[in-house]
Every structure is written in C-alpha cells, then in structure tokens.
Amino acid sequence: xxxxxHFDPDVALDQVVSLFWEHGADTTxxxxxxxxxxxxxxxxxxxxxxxxxxxxxxxxxxxxxxSRPVFDALAADERGMPAIAGFFERLVSARCTGEHARWGxxxxxxxxxAGRELPEVQHVLAxxxxxxxxxxxxxxxxxRRHGHLRSGLDTEASAETLALLAYAVNLRSxxxxxxxxxxxxxxxxxxxxxxxxxxxxxx
Amino acid sequence: xxxxxHFDPDVALDQVVSLFWEHGADTTxxxxxxxxxxxxxxxxxxxxxxxxxxxxxxxxxxxxxxSRPVFDALAADERGMPAIAGFFERLVSARCTGEHARWGxxxxxxxxxAGRELPEVQHVLAxxxxxxxxxxxxxxxxxRRHGHLRSGLDTEASAETLALLAYAVNLRSxxxxxxxxxxxxxxxxxxxxxxxxxxxxxx
DNA sequence: CCTATCTTGGACTAGTCGTTCCAAGATAGG
DNA sequence: CCTATCTTGGAACGACTAGTCCAAGATAGG
Numbered sequence: 512x513x514x515x516x517h518f519d520p521d522v523a524l525d526q527v528v529s530l531f532w533e534h535g536a537d538t539t540x541x542x543x544x545x546x547x548x549x550x551x552x553x554x555x556x557x558x559x560x561x562x563x564x565x566x567x568x569x570x571x572x573x574x575x576x577x578s579r580p581v582f583d584a585l586a587a588d589e590r591g592m593p594a595i596a597g598f599f600e601r602l603v604s605a606r607c608t609g610e611h612a613r614w615g616x617x618x619x620x621x622x623x624x625a626g627r628e629l630p631e632v633q634h635v636l637a638x639x640x641x642x643x644x645x646x647x648x649x650x651x652x653x654x655r656r657h658g659h660l661r662s663g664l665d666t667e668a669s670a671e672t673l674a675l676l677a678y679a680v681n682l683r684s685x686x687x688x689x690x691x692x693x694x695x696x697x698x699x700x701x702x703x704x705x706x707x708x709x710x711x712x713x714x
Numbered sequence: 715x716x717x718x719x720h721f722d723p724d725v726a727l728d729q730v731v732s733l734f735w736e737h738g739a740d741t742t743x744x745x746x747x748x749x750x751x752x753x754x755x756x757x758x759x760x761x762x763x764x765x766x767x768x769x770x771x772x773x774x775x776x777x778x779x780x781s782r783p784v785f786d787a788l789a790a791d792e793r794g795m796p797a798i799a800g801f802f803e804r805l806v807s808a809r810c811t812g813e814h815a816r817w818g819x820x821x822x823x824x825x826x827x828a829g830r831e832l833p834e835v836q837h838v839l840a841x842x843x844x845x846x847x848x849x850x851x852x853x854x855x856x857x858r859r860h861g862h863l864r865s866g867l868d869t870e871a872s873a874e875t876l877a878l879l880a881y882a883v884n885l886r887s888x889x890x891x892x893x894x895x896x897x898x899x900x901x902x903x904x905x906x907x908x909x910x911x912x913x914x915x916x917x
Numbered sequence: 918c919c920t921a922t923c924t925t926g927g928a929c930t931a932g933t934c935g936t937t938c939c940a941a942g943a944t945a946g947g
Numbered sequence: 948c949c950t951a952t953c954t955t956g957g958a959a960c961g962a963c964t965a966g967t968c969c970a971a972g973a974t975a976g977g
Contacts, residue, residue, distance in 0.1 A: 535740075679879065
C-alpha cells in the first residue's frame with residue numbers, strides 16, 4: 512500500500528469551517544486556508560478539490576455539526592413553547608457572546624454571499640431550511656398538545672415564521688445588533704402565538 | 715473655470731448601486747464598475763475615491779433612494795394593519811418578481827458581506843435599521859388607534875419583530891425562497907399581533 | 918530491503934485585484 | 948485665442964487570486 516495522508520481531513524475541514532464562518536468565504540483566500548490548516552496546497556486540492564468544493568463541504572459540515580444537533584434537540588423537546596423560547600435564548604446568546612460572537616451563521620451568511628447559485632450550495636441552503644422549519648413545526652405541535660397555542664394558529668406558517676426569525680437573528684447579530692433588542696423581537700412573536708388564557712406559566 | 719465632469723455622478727452611482735446590489739460588492743471588481751458605468755478609472759477614483767468609499771456611497775444611495783421612500787410611506791400610512799400587510803406584500807413581490815427579482819436588499823446583504831466593520835458602513839446599517847423600525851412603530855401605533863392590535867402588545871418590541879421579518883424576507887428571497895412561503899410566514903406574525911375580536915375587516 | 922504508489926512542499930503560472938500616474942484632451946474665464 | 952485647471956483614457960504597478968505541476972519524501976505490501 513502506498514503512502515497515507517499525513518493529516519486528518521476531518522479536523523482540517525473543521526478549521527476551514529471556522530475560517531469561512533468568521534471571515535466570510537469570499538474574503539478568505541486559499542492562502543489563508545493553507546496557513547490556518549498547516550496543509551500544503553497539494554494536499555488541500557487533492558483532498559477537497561478547488562475552493563468552491565471546499566466551501567460546499569464546509570457548508571455541509573456546518574449544517575451537520577452545528578445546526579443539525581440543535582434542530583434535532585428542538586424537534587425532540589416535548590415542552591412546547593418553553594422549548595422554542597429556550598432555542599432562541601440560546602441562539603441569541605451564542606450569536607452575541609462567547610467564542611463565536613458576531614460570526615452569525617455560516618448558512619445564513621451564504622444567502623448573501625457569492626456562489627449561492629451553485630447547485631451544491633443551493634442544496635445545502637434548502638436542506639438547512641427544511642430542517643429548521645420542520646424542527647420548529649415539531650416544537651409547535653408539542654406546544655399545541657400542551658394547549659399553549661392560540662386557537663386558529665397555522666402551524667406550518669408559524670414554523671416558517673420562526674425559521675425566518677432565526678435567520679434574522681443570525682444576520683443582525685453579525686452586524687452588532689444588541690441581544691436585548693433581538694430577544695424583544697423574538698418575544699413579541701412568541702407572545703402572539705401563545706394562547707392568552709394560559710400565558711402565565713410559559714414565561 | 716477649468717474643465718467640468720463629462721458625466722453625471724448621480725446616474726453613475728445609480729449604476730454602481732445596481733451592480734453591487736445584483737452581484738454583491740465583494741465579487742464586483744473595479745473593472746466591472748468601469749465597464750458598467752463607461753467611466754475611466756481616473757474619473758471613478760477622482761469622483762468617489764477607492765472601492766470602499768464607492769461601496770459606502772452606494773449603500774447610502776440605496777438607503778435614500780430605495781428604502782427611505784418606502785419607509786416614509788409606511789410611517790405616514792394611517793390605515794394600521796392593512797398598511798403593514800401591504801408593505802410586506804409589496805416587499806415579497808419586489809424581491810421575488812420583476813426587475814430586481816432575487817437581488818435581495820443591498821443593505822441586508824451588507825450584513826454578511828466584507829467591510830461590515832468599517833465605520834461608514836456600520837453607520838448606514840444602523841441608520842437603515844432605525845428608519846425601518848421606526849416606520850414599523852408608526853404603522854403599529856396607527857393600528858393601535860384603530861383598535862387593530864391585541865391588548866398588551868409591546869409596540870416597540872413588535873416593531874423590532876417586523877423589521878427582523880423584513881430582513882429575513884430580503885435574505886431568503888435572494889436564495890430563491892418562494893413568495894407564498896414568505897407571505898405565509900409574514901401573515902402568521904400579523905395574525906398574532908391582531909386583536910382577535912376585530913380580525914375580519916383587516917384581511 | 919525494495920519498489921510501486923500515494924502524499925507533500927513549494928515553485929510557478931496566468932489572471933485579476935485595487936490603485937497610481939501621466940500625457941493628452943476638454944473647458945471656460947480673461 | 949490663450950492659458951490655467953480640471954478631466955479623461957489608458958498604461959503600468961505590485962500584490963494577490965485560484966489553481967497546476969513536479970521532484971522529493973513517506974508509506975506499506977511483497
């Protein structure tokens with residue numbers, strides 16, 4: 512058997528995700544990737560292909576490692592409205608403070624960036640949206656079972672609303688929006704979705 | 715008096731706005747600007763300065779010529795909820811069909827693009843957000859005077875919500891989101907804000 | 918140990934980036 | 948018409964871009 516890779520493609524891809532996530536894919540050059548990963552250009556191109564494929568791979572990785580676990584936890588959370596409120600509180604907190612403060616979301620950022628028309632990228636954006644919205648729908652259905660929801664509320668449309676709201680939090684937080692401002696905007700939506708007769712215990 | 719400009723800086727800047735708006739500022743080179751405007755590099759740099767200043771000028775121009783008139787009309791509209799619903803219907807329509815379909819919003823796109831940390835750019839983003847939210851607040855206050863609003867609704871927080879929603883529509887539409895999907899998401903929020911006892915006449 | 922086969926470092930290419938510069942051209946007051 | 952002053956076209960700049968290529972190095976089956 513011939514030579515084998517002298518590095519772990521998995522950890523390299525994680526480093527690339529961080530690079531593209533923080534600084535934007537457009538403004539990150541292959542030279543930056545080489546410096547950050549410690550790989551040579553040869554290994555990089557042999558393993559991932561060109562920059563476009565590397566970007567698509569980073570998007571897929573972000574969706575699976577960053578987004579998916581959170582979406583799955585939300586979808587499995589049976590608490591109803593408190594689960595949704597908790598999701599947004601954690602989201603705002605992660606976007607405004609800590610290690611990834613002001614980085615936004617790699618997938619959200621991809622909506623405005625170049626390469627959004629590439630089939631591979633479009634597929635990830637669509638998959639991300641489906642996963643986010645269906646997690647929201649599941650959480651809303653749990654809320655409905657608890658009687659938390661206003662009567663006549665359209666679950667499908669409301670799930671879309673909450674997904675849109677998450678994108679907006681990701682976007683605005685990247686440009687320095689204050690956490691309190693974002694949380695107030697989220698709270699107003701959740702209040703509008705909540706059954707007025709059983710509001711108290713869900714705050 | 716010496717020589718005067720052989721072109722109109724105003725129409726040139728409008729052409730630059732279109733370029734940055736459609737294709738993104740990061741991926742649009744000075745060569746593209748030269749080609750689109752017909753100007754020479756000399757005239758461009760003498761009139762607007764470097765690419766960064768040109769981008770900032772384009773952002774300001776977009777805010778004043780594209781956003782501001784719509785925001786002002788919304789703020790002055792006394793109809794209440796129908797005014798807000800109309801704003802979003804026109805927004806979704808403009809983002810998904812017609813001349814600027816799938817272009818998104820230049821200011822919204824700027825949130826994810828490079829140069830968002832430049833003071834001049836940040837100032838435009840902040841001004842845009844203030845203008846959008848205060849127009850939403852004015853429209854909500856009109857809605858309150860008409861008795862359209864749910865009792866206990868926080869006008870300031872709800873204005874922030876509607877602003878966030880507009881950003882999300884701009885962002886998602888750029889990546890091909892369907893108009894019906896976006897409208898449903900908007901409708902769910904407006905329904906949540908509306909007084910249930912006087913819902914019928916506002917649809 | 919040998920060798921076929923893959924990986925690696927890094928030089929290299931062709932093109933593009935934003936920016937500068939200057940001679941030639943245009944303008945309008947005197 | 949003359950000339951001071953600005954504008955304009957376009958050549959040129961160094962730095963950077965994504966991507967290619969090959970000799971040297973590493974690996975593990977035979």
